[in-house]
Amino acid sequence: MGTLRWLSIAATASTALGLTPDGLISAPRRSEAVPNPSGDVAVFSSSQYSFKTHxxxxxxxxxxxxxxxxxxxxxxxxxxxxxxxGSDNSTVLYINGTNSEIPGGVELWVSDISDFANGYKAASLPASFSGLKAVTTENGEVRYLAYAESYANGTAYNEKLAATPLSTARIYDSIYVRHWDYWLTTRFNAVFSGTLKKAKGNGKATYKADGGLKNLVSPVKNAESPYPPFGGSSDYDLSPDGQWVAFKSKAHDLPRSNYTTAYVFVVPHDGSKTAVPINGPDSPGTPAGIKGDVGNPVFSPDSKKIAYWQMEDETYEADRRTVYVYTLGSNETIPSLAKDWDRSPDVLKWADQKNLVIGVEDAGRSRLFTLPADAGDDYKPKNFTDGGVVSAYYFLPDSTLLATRTAIWTSWNVFTASPDKGEIKTLATANEIDPELKGLGPEDVSEFFYEGNWTQIQAFVTYPEGFDKSKTYPLLYYIHGGPQSSWLDSWSSRWNPKVFADQGYVVVAPNPTGSSGFGDELQDAIQNNWGGSPYEDLVKGWEYINENIDYIDTDHGVAAGASYGGFMINWIQGSDLGRKFKALVTHDGTFVADAKISTEELWFMQHDFNGTFWNNRENYRRWDPSAPERILKFSTPHLIIHNDKDYRLPVSEGLSLFNVLQERGVPSRFLNFPDENHWVIHQENSLVWHQQVLGWLNRYSGVEKSNKGAVSLDDTVIPVVNYDP
Structure with a gap:
């Protein structure tokens, strides 16, 4: 496949762009659809960014x-x-993000959907609360939960009312100094409970606050819920009868930087007793030997049981999750359900007293399965949804479900399904609603399997707009992070394969050794093997593409990856595979082996490299992209992106790689965002990120010249600093 042949074909292969970076970023972003009790209507939110008004x-x-x-x-x-x-089909309770009495506070309002603007205030909350959950009890009370930052004394933290300290000094006597993108302080997240009662006024009953808020977490020293940075309202639940609250917290009795251990605490809604863990080391119902992370505690419909998932290993964040069921007020915890099933449930909901519906990552999708609450070890759940990634689901009165999902080809897809009938009807899908996504569809995506280093490997393929298999398109090789993670058939506003494909590439996203959702053996085999089997899987994937897929041009291929994918790009730069690509992109990847000790989650490195930094340093250095013999091979043009607030992979890693590339004379560029963390979230930053990443790849692959309208580095509006004489 020669250069001239490719250029002449590619010039006619794609002259129009489909999904553009600004179209991706400015397209509406919608929440899950939540049905009313009768199942007639569902409510959802939508937000949209404008590059005209910013x-x-x-x-x-x-x-x-x-x-x-x-x-x-x-x-x-x-x-x-x-x-x-409650059971009212037209009345809603909502959080008003302002407070007329307390700066920095919020309010709870009640309104009818038929006359929403004329609702009324039911309660004033003294801080920025979120994560609202509520039930209506038999006597008509509304008992609710919400969370906010808390001081140790249980008072909610209000940023606008907080005193500014005279010094900016920080002092720490224990590790976990910082996490994700924030430095730890004496504040922490806490779940608060409150009650609304009906009171008559002006001839009709209205809800009003009955008493103040009760902090349910602060009485347990060192507890925190929801647990940042990813915790939210799924970290806690309110029993249907309004009597009990369950919440997840990292283990309050162990160093957080060294262990993944977490507990499910139970506490009365009124806070009359201190929360106690149902699966702590001294809890009578704790399953033997189960010490890992927990999640998604949820009460049964009769309020008598709690289902939750838990991992076994106390130092492995990607260990398999299994489901447990605890009976309140007893010493009984049902042993893990479907223990022999080689998948990890993520979302749990009770369908009825005897059955759960669970969301599970499976073979590149997130599917819904049914699971009896007394399932034996050998029970094999069966899925009743298939494509895409289901993000939320709710039960309707007719025993069907209203589900919300995404896919590579749509950012929002709402449909009905049932365990008996499978997927029933699509109600709405963003690619048919939003002008920015018009024309996208399932035909944009396919997958293939190939023989990897030791087993079959799956890979997703995303095609460009106007794809014609009789023509050729350069390869864009996508490498995922994690490393115990995977590429899914899901929408992304950061690494959206369709945006990359529509520049004029065929994007291939393999799920090599270490990938989740394909069984424990594939996922766990990456331990102490970061640059071994995963790299060989990628090499064999490239070889398969080169030998078998005629419409993919590997001669002008490029590769990109983030996080662990960034490490792998750095590893590829010093490997033979690195010479197969015209350009590389590393986003927040590790480079110097010994620098891994600078991360915050020490359990992660100590698990993946089989020990501590001082006792097992040879394991850390075995897969060192910065080894001298590897640096001597560096020659492929390389863009490095690293953000100042990425405390999981400090910015020095990106600077170290850039320094080496520059001194070795390899074409390279460093892109930095001082206000971003491991991800690039802010819309204007995201647009620059896309312009730089796509422009870099397009320049070296030839797409910049061959595909009219493709992003170019010459289009940059950000000054480029260059002090070379």
Whole structure:
């Protein structure tokens, strides 16, 4: 496949771009659809960023579950969360993001969806609360939960009312100094409980706050819920009868930097007793030998049981999750359900008293499965949804489910399904609604399997707009992070393969050794093997593409990856595979082996490299991209992106790689965002990120010249610093 042949074909292969970076970033982003009790309508939020005004707008909308029709409920930007109130099909409880009495506080409002603008304030909350959950009890009370930052004394933290300290000094006597993108302080997340009661006024009953808020977490020293940075309302639950609250916290009795251990605590809603763990080291119902992370505690419909998932290993963040069921007030915890099943449940919901519906990552998708609450070890759950990634699901009165998912070809897809009938009806999908996503569809994506280093490996393929298999397109090789993670059939606003493909590439995203959702053996085999089997899987994937897929041009291929994928790109730069690519992109990847000790989650490195930095340093150095013999091979043009607030992989890693590339005379560029963490979130930064990444790849692959309208580095609006004489 020669250069001239490729250039002449590619010039006619794609002259129009489909999904563009600005289209991706400015397309509406919608939440899950939450049905009312009767299953007639569902409420969801939508936000959209404008590159004309450089502002975001937001709205709440109603989805007709029978017809799929959508209508506006409110575009008041102060409405931050809405939930249905009790069994009433038209009344909602919502958080108003402002507070007329307390700067920095929020309010709870009650409104009817038929006359939303004329709702009323039910409670004033003294800080920035979120994660609203509520139930209506038999006596008509509304008992609710929400979370906010807390001081040790249980008082909610209000940033606008907090005193500014005279010194900016930080002092620490224990590790876990910082995490993800923030430095630890004496504040922590906590779940608060409150109650609304009906009171008559002006001739009609209205809800009003009954008493203040109760901090349910602060009485347990060192507890925190939801647990940052990814914890949210799924970290806690309120029993249907309103009597009990369950919340997850990292183990309050162990060093957080060294262990993944977490507990499920149970506490009365009124806070009359201190929360106690149901699976702690001294809890009578704790399953023997089970010491890892926990998640998604959820009460059964009769409020008597709690289902949750837990890992076994106390130092392995990607250990298999299995489901447990605990009976309140007893010493009984049902041993793990479907223990022999080689998958990890993530989301749990009770379908009825005897069955759960679980969301599970499986073979590049996130599918829904049924699981009896007394399933034996050898029970094999069966999925009843298939494509895409289901992000949320709710039960309807007719025993079907309303589910929300994404896929590579759509950012929002709402449908109905049931365990008996499977997927029933699609109600709404973003690629048919949003102008920015018009034309996208499942035909944009396929997959193939190939023989890897020791087993079969799956890979997703994403095609460019106007794809014609009789023509050729340069390869863009996508390498995922984790490393115990995977590429999924899901939408992304950061590494969206369709945006890359529509520049004029065929994007191939393999799931090599270390990938999740394909069984424990594949996932766990990456331990102490970062540059071994995974790298060989990628080499064999490239060879398979080169030998078998005629429409992919490997001669002008490029590769990119983030996090562990960034490490692998750095490893590839010093390997033979690195000479097969015209350009490389590393986003927040590790480079110097010994620098891994600078991370915050020490359990991660100590698990993946089989020991501590001082006792097992040879394991850390075995897969060192910065080894001298590897540096001597560096020659492929390389873009490095690293952000100042990435405390998992400090920015010095990116600078070290850039320094070496520059001194070795390898074409290279360093892109830095001082206000971003492991991800690039802010819309204007995201646009620059896409312009630089795509421009870099397009320049060296030839797409910049051959594909009219492709992103070019010459289009940059950010000054480039160059002090070379």
């Amino acid at each position: 502002k975001s707008s937001s709205s709440w909308n109603l989805l007709d579950i029978k017809t799929g029709g959508i209508k506006l409920l409110t575009n008041d930007s102060n409405v931050s969360e809405i939930i249905w109130l």
